[in-house]
Amino acid sequence: MATARYVFPHKHLLGIEPLSPDDITAILDQAVAFEEVCERPDIKIVPALRKKLIVNLFFENSTRTRNSFEIAQKRLSAEIINFDADTSSLSKGETLIDTAMNLQAMHPDLIVMRHSAPGAHALLSRHMKASIVNAGDGAHEHPTQALLDAYTLRKKFGRLEGLKVAIVGDIRHSRVVRSNLWLLTKMGAKVTLVAPPTLLPREMKATWPGVEFTSDFDSIIPAMDAIMILRIQFERGTGNFIPGQGEYIRFFQLNEARLRKAKPGVAVLHPGPINRGVEITSEVADGPNNLILDQVTNGVPVRMSVMYLLCHPHGEAVP
């Protein structure tokens, strides 16, 4: 639990980058309390955000993240408005600033936004009084995903420090990777990024110097405590980044043969949605090592924790 004296020092959650290890621990600890709420047999609701107005502003399609936020908001007793923006990203219609100023005029307390442009939340935060939660901005950050991943790992292993975590897939275009890199390196985990060279920007080393980069998935599997598999979106035009799905499967798919090389207790994570038979086989995705649905379950208390701390930095109205 966060100590009584701790005050959450951020107005927004734009990313993991601005957070300190203490902030991350505070969010995860508070989420433990909310998990208890979520596990209650009957009424899974607390009045922590009663009369707070939250706007969910999704400029990009999202089912699970949005549902997870919405469930978290309902469990906190918040008032919710869903603003479904034109899902064609960066449309030429109303500008983001105009949308923001229109929302501002209704005095929301919190905005949860997903947007295809990296930095869209930073732009929004310069024009709004409400707290902003980043639910994904292009390939930049997806902080609540990294927090729920960390929550899941901490719950299984009891710690993050010293954990060896491989992240496998489209590193270049993944916001999940960047948020996880910030979070895991801040918390002392050892990260190995695995991808074909074209999807593995070596320039990332300048920002995360302790991180390992490799295209040889097989060689690193035995040392890992956790393997996080990312979705490969062949339908979204991987362009000339990878020769094809067959080649990708041959070298980077997490299948039973590869899993046999891993430690017996290795954790398999995936932020979803999964492409069965592409980056991960069904046997592995549904197998005993997988924590994929735990991630989904944990997303709710983690998001409750984030929204709660933004609205109540001093920990008032503790459930």
Next chain:
Amino acid sequence: MSLLIKNARLLDPSQSLDALGALLVLEGVVAAIGPDAERDPLSVGAEEVLDAGGKLLTPGFVDLHVHFREPGQSRKETIETGSRAAVAGGFTTVCAMPNTRPANDSVAITEMMLTRANKAGLCRYFPIGAVTKGLEGEELADFGTLKEAGCVAFSDDGLPVMNAEVMRRALEYTAWLKVPVVAHEEDKHLAGKGYMHEGAVSASLGCLGIPSAAEEAMVARDLVLAEHTGGHLHLAHISTAGSLRMIREAKARGLHVTCEVTPHHFALTDKELMRFDSDYKMNPPLRSDADLAAVLEALADGTVDAIATDHAPHGWDDKEVELPIAAFGVIGLETALPLTLELLVNKGVITLAKAIALLTWEPAKVFHLDEKGLGTLRPGSPADFTLVDLDAKIQVDRAFIQSRSYNTPFKGWELPGKVVGTWMGGKRVWG
């Protein structure tokens, strides 16, 4: 009409002049300049006498690269407002890129531009014609006809000429006319949908990058074509270490190649984009520390022929949007001299004389404007000159900026070097 400016520090690199003295202007033309000019018999009866109090007097600056947006986007800038920004920055000559709407690929547009510029009457305005009709990269523009109409160079700036055969013919044809082809070097396939430098910063931000290779691959190609054709290749706003290395080598081998760099490329790096602020978005993008160091080195060793602003005005609504869709470009006319003084002269990269040369005589030679007596204050030249208070500081704020747009990455900067007066043809146009 006669005008005597006395007690000025005269700095004119075209005649290796750096001395306290006077400038005498008769009927808009330099009649005498130097320590003894005040004693010239004609000076005695000068109708107007100005004591410069020891301030710096240089030839009016020459900018090879501006965008004045007229015709087509006069909400961003007009030839008149752009001209005012120019003279406020000490520039008396500007060369305007043809990516207007419609593009300047015709005598009609060229003449319209010249008419507007004359009406504004603030600075000398030279249109740059398109290399290809409609800037489409396919059909050559009427180079000779456009030159006769007043174009001093040809460029599809903003867009590269991706077809190597078209570029080859353009260089081959213009060699006969003795006008440069100005190349915006960017391989469109390598650049993709990038909107900042591809490097450590873009990788950490998850932003799509424009790799250095996008510029360098095209510089390499065009150096080969320049050598092959004997045409004059002028490379606009060079931004990478690799490009400068190739240009240095090409010059050493005697190729007819010149290049310019912008103040923002010697002042800033891609780290500025860590807050996703589109005031730092331009093309070519702000590059790495190593690239900035290479730009400074190339300025110092003479690889660079000109400091050019790439003055590219955009409105608030073009800029205050998500970074990927924000307009490329920054304004630069008002801040060029102060940045040059602060970052190049005061930091000891180049001398003051060299800095002024890169703003006057050197660029004038690149576009053959020296043949019109520009970039110099030799007797007989048009009396285009700038008076600078090197000790006064300027503060970059909205009131300081004369451009219709305010998309400068130097907001809030305090810099040395105040342009206290600018004269074109002996007429005071600023201050």
